[in-house]
Amino acid sequence: xxxxxxxxxxxxxxxxxxxxxxxxxxxxxxxxxxxxxxxxxxxxxxxxxxxxxxxxxxxxxxxxxxxxxxxxxxxxxxxxxxxxxxxxxxxxxxxxxxxxxxxxxxxxxxxxxxxxxxxxxxxxxxxxxxxxxxxxxxxxxxxxxxxxxxxxxxxxxxxxxxxxxxxxxxxxxxxxxxxxxxxxxxxxxxxxxxxxxxxxxxxxxxxxxxxxxxxxxxxxxxxxxxxxxxxxxxxxxxxxxxxxxxxxxxxxxxxxxxxxxxxxxxxxxxxxxxxxxxxxxxxxxxxxxxxxxxxxxxxxxxxxxxxxxxxxxxxxxxxxxxxxxxxxxxxxxxxxxxx
Ligand code: KG4
Ligand code: ZN
Numbered sequence: 515x516x517x518x519x520x521x522x523x524x525x526x527x528x529x530x531x532x533x534x535x536x537x538x539x540x541x542x543x544x545x546x547x548x549x550x551x552x553x554x555x556x557x558x559x560x561x562x563x564x565x566x567x568x569x570x571x572x573x574x575x576x577x578x579x580x581x582x583x584x585x586x587x588x589x590x591x592x593x594x595x596x597x598x599x600x601x602x603x604x605x606x607x608x609x610x611x612x613x614x615x616x617x618x619x620x621x622x623x624x625x626x627x628x629x630x631x632x633x634x635x636x637x638x639x640x641x642x643x644x645x646x647x648x649x650x651x652x653x654x655x656x657x658x659x660x661x662x663x664x665x666x667x668x669x670x671x672x673x674x675x676x677x678x679x680x681x682x683x684x685x686x687x688x689x690x691x692x693x694x695x696x697x698x699x700x701x702x703x704x705x706x707x708x709x710x711x712x713x714x715x716x717x718x719x720x721x722x723x724x725x726x727x728x729x730x731x732x733x734x735x736x737x738x739x740x741x742x743x744x745x746x747x748x749x750x751x752x753x754x755x756x757x758x759x760x761x762x763x764x765x766x767x768x769x770x771x772x773x774x775x776x777x778x779x780x781x782x783x784x785x786x787x788x789x790x791x792x793x794x795x796x797x798x799x800x801x802x803x804x805x806x807x808x809x810x811x812x813x814x815x816x817x818x819x820x821x822x823x824x825x826x827x828x829x830x831x832x833x834x835x836x837x838x839x840x841x842x843x844x845x846x847x848x849x850x851x852x853x
Contacts, residue, residue, distance in 0.1 A: 654695070665831075672767075701757060715733055715759075769799050
């Protein structure tokens with residue numbers, strides 16, 4: 515089964531050719547430069563950039579996989595695309611492109627929930643994948659704790675009540691006069707700082723699996739009002755202390771949930787799972803608690819179409835290929851659904 519996949523839910527235009535569980539090619543065109551000056555994604559600019567980039571991204575992806583437009587019909591069996599959640603205009607570009615390719619080449623479509631792309635992304639390039647496991651999706655738009663009982667069988671334990679964790683990193687970076695996206699910049703600076711320098715209170719909600727990151731953001735703001743950044747060392751210490759607080763919150767809750775629900779495997783996904791401390795802490799706690807930890811390869815942490823094609827492969831194996839081209843519509847507020 516060869517799947518051609520598209521991802522356009524936010525600010526990356528991406529396409530991929532996935533053959534069974536193997537990734538043949540993937541191209542990601544990032545819009546970071548366009549949105550950086552606004553310190554966040556501007557939906558209208560994102561849609562426009564997707565329209566400008568999508569044809570080039572598609573051509574490059576096929577070229578990398580050694581597939582010409584003439585071979586497409588012979589070599590590709592289905593077209594997958596991100597159907598939601600995400601930005602309405604951005605999703606529409608990918609949906610229309612997927613439908614166009616599907617109708618030109620008379621191929622079936624596989625709609626993929628963006629969250630499911632992240633959810634299975636840590637298994638790409640690894641052979642063993644066997645639910646049940648606990649999934650923690652940590653990205654710019656989501657912070658979700660999910661029990662995956664089987665492929666397509668989910669119980670969402672908790673989500674964020676306010677900012678997503680990536681959003682908290684990005685806003686903290688803005689307060690610190692760093693550029694966008696802030697997560698990787700704070701991560702790099704934190705490596706050179708002292709994480710014990712500042713004590714931010716832990717944003718831990720008791721008796722709930724939900725997360726909240728607005729408190730730590732406010733704590734940082736209040737700290738900076740009294741202690742403006744003095745020098746590079748001070749800035750690195752703030753980054754290290756902030757990253758430590760966020761990482762501890764995620765690790766603590768994820769392991770508590772895994773123990774409580776007797777899950778022996780934890781899989782991470784989403785842009786924030788590229789964070790070096792979060793990766794290290796999950797691996798270390800996994801070792802101590804004798805749990806298996808699955809981390810996505812760094813290039814599959816942030817949005818990409820390989821994860822969409824991979825999730826589509828798993829989905830069609832169980833559900834087949836019976837989606838109607840006419841009835842399929844993108845859904846910006848799509849939630850995780852069982853299949
Ligand atoms: O998964 P993603 O590409 O987009 C969404 O689906 O939201 O995640 C983007 C987010 C941004 O907020 C970015 O700051 C964060 O992932 N991020 C990181 C790191 N790399 C990316 N956050 C912390 N540490 C990193 N190394
Ligand atoms: Zn994402």
